[in-house]
């Protein structure tokens with residue numbers, strides 16, 4: 248039985264049982280229906296309590312069954328909505344005891360109950376939109392009736408999860424308890440036996456609409472369109488809420504169902520659900536040699552140090568403090584220390600305010616303290632150190648050498664680098680097995696991704712400790728192997744290069760950005776480069792002798808070692824155009840540090856003159872071709888990364904792109920996207936591009952892509968079996 252019943256006095260307690268999160272699978276729904284009907288008919292039962300086993304109410308409908316569900320038959324035959332309806336219509340009071348989580352269908356079930364008691368640490372939300380769906384079991388009709396249209400609109404269209412104290416303030420739950428929610432619910436159930444229930448049935452509540460409800464809904468659609476470019480579910484959620492506003496409850500439910508079915512099984516829903524499971528599978532990292540959670544012993548980090556308080560160091564320090572870790576922040580001189588400490592303090596103040604607003608009056612754990620110092624010896628007691636100085640190998644090695652002698656034995660040493668060799672850094676220490684790369688993304692206190700780069704000697708203890716830390720920091724950690732630029736930036740390089748080549752060939756930054764933004768990227772490559780800072784890539788190219796003083800005399804302007812090269816970004820930097828930080832880059836900004844990108848006539852004129860000077864003929868490239876020209880080399884590099892054994896599987900690459908590079912989640916990630924377009928299409932286009940541009944090696948199709956196409960393009964979940972990890976060194 249997926250729903251268990253036991254009787255306490257005259258109260259029937261129904262427990263949802265489907266580990267690990269009590270997902271409402273079709274069997275659970277059938278079982279719930281049977282037990283509910285049974286207890287409503289039983290004259291000895293006067294009231295009902297609904298709860299979940301092991302302190303979790305329910306994580307919602309069972310997502311794993313979605314791909315096996317035929318929406319035309321299965322959903323109509325039996326739906327959670329029927330269960331909800333039986334609970335709501337019951338003449339005996341039904342009380343939901345919400346512990347742990349009530350998410351998606353779990354919360355929808357709780358909303359159909361007459362009363363809701365939550366444990367103080369419980370969390371509730373209608374998260375379906377994040378899976379490319381809408382709450383299809385009455386959630387879009389009940390929540391606005393319960394908490395009003397604006398608050399329901401916010402929760403349903405963003406999938407926001409709120410803690411119980413906030414849920415109480417919003418009116419989602421009736422009360423919270425620090426004790427057992429089930430005990431409290433039984434107590435309440437006994438108390439309300441015989442009391443009228445009509446006013447407790449949300450379906451009977453009139454909907455309270457603000458006078459401007461139409462413009463509220465229309466404005467929400469515009470805002471969501473911008474925030475989640477190209478994503479359907481957010482838009483459709485608004486339409487379901489509109490139905491709640493305009494129609495009686497029963498008709499609203501019919502409309503909700505119709506809209507739900509329009510999303511169910513859509514490519515976007517498949518992509519979002521794939522992204523959900525990809526994150527779970529990547530969290531269960533395993534190295535090719537078989538090291539994983541089971542064989543490792545992750546250590547708890549109580550005190551961590553951050554070296555360098557530039558933008559990255561500041562964000563990392565804040566991220567650690569937010570996770571209640573004590574932080575020691577080290578800088579090299581007074582001036583930098585003061586600048587860094589001011590910035591960290593200001594961010595922490597903003598974060599405290601946000602936390603207080605979000606959690607309202609609920610007493611919450613405070614942040615860890617941050618101590619600022621110039622004294623390296625202060626690191627001697629740190630459990631883990633994250634070095635976050637700028638990208639300079641000599642400097643990093645000097646720091647790691649010092650750390651070796653200062654830090655306690657067993658302290659973990661991490662380097663925040665976006666592409667430098669972890670092994671070279673580890674080689675100067677006394678503990679290469681406790682050295683690892685932690686590639687944070689800016690702003691580090693907000694961005695979800697943490698690329699965890701294992702070196703040749705990195706032990707399973709340090710991998711598991713840092714993966715554990717990523718969870719504590721509320722980040723998505725992905726273990727990758729050590730290679731220049733790691734995974735994320737390795738794929739980014741051909742993408743950016745291709746975009747710049749388009750400018751040489753006659754396109755403008757605005758045109759290229761528009762195509763990628765219409766695809767769903769939060770920002771096109773040029774707006775993103777301006778945000779990240781053009782000088783970072785420029786310095787690295789100077790370091791590698793691709794430009795600047797180290798460039799060999801006589802090198803052709805548009806070629807490096809026989810490969811196509813565009814000096815456009817270098818020239819911009821030479822002109823002092825570093826992007827937002829200097830008020831100008833590929834675009835112009837209202838001020839230094841401004842965020843509103845505007846077309847810059849200087850850039851257009853400069854591009855025109857450049858093309859003229861180099862006698863470059865303008866090419867006519869359609870929008871579709873701009874997209875393929877930029878994305879397929881990125882995907883191709885993804886296949887090369889898999890071939891090289893740098894990432895364990897396509898899911899790892901997709902999780903990196905969804906969480907760190909602004910890839911639209913409703914497109915699943917670059918590798919999932921390739922599987923949806925069809926690998927033969929990607930291969931044919933790459934072959935065509937490469938034939939016409941033999942001086943761009945990133946267009947040369949990868950062997951893995953060719954092999955997969957030859958095998959008839961197996962589904963993505965089978966690609967992993969093709970990988971032999973030829974270069975794995977663990």
Ligand SMILES: CC/C=C\CC(=O)SCCNC(=O)CCNC(=O)[C@H](O)C(C)(C)COP(=O)(O)OP(=O)(O)OC[C@H]1O[C@@H](n2cnc3c(N)ncnc32)[C@H](O)[C@@H]1OP(=O)(O)O
Pocket residue numbers: 267268270306307308309310311326327328348350351352353374375378380382383384524527528
């Ligand atoms: C008519 C249709 C009505 C409603 C539609 C829906 O309800 S759609 C589903 C809505 N629910 C959600 O979006 C919740 C998704 N789950 C989560 O957010 C988290 O898993 C949760 C519940 C907060 C627990 O997080 P935690 O970090 O503790 O664990 P983890 O995420 O690793 O999950 C543990 C394993 O449970 C599996 N799982 C979680 N939720 C579901 C689910 N709804 N259906 C099926 N499976 C679920 C997850 O994949 C993990 O499995 P594992 O095999 O260990 O990887």
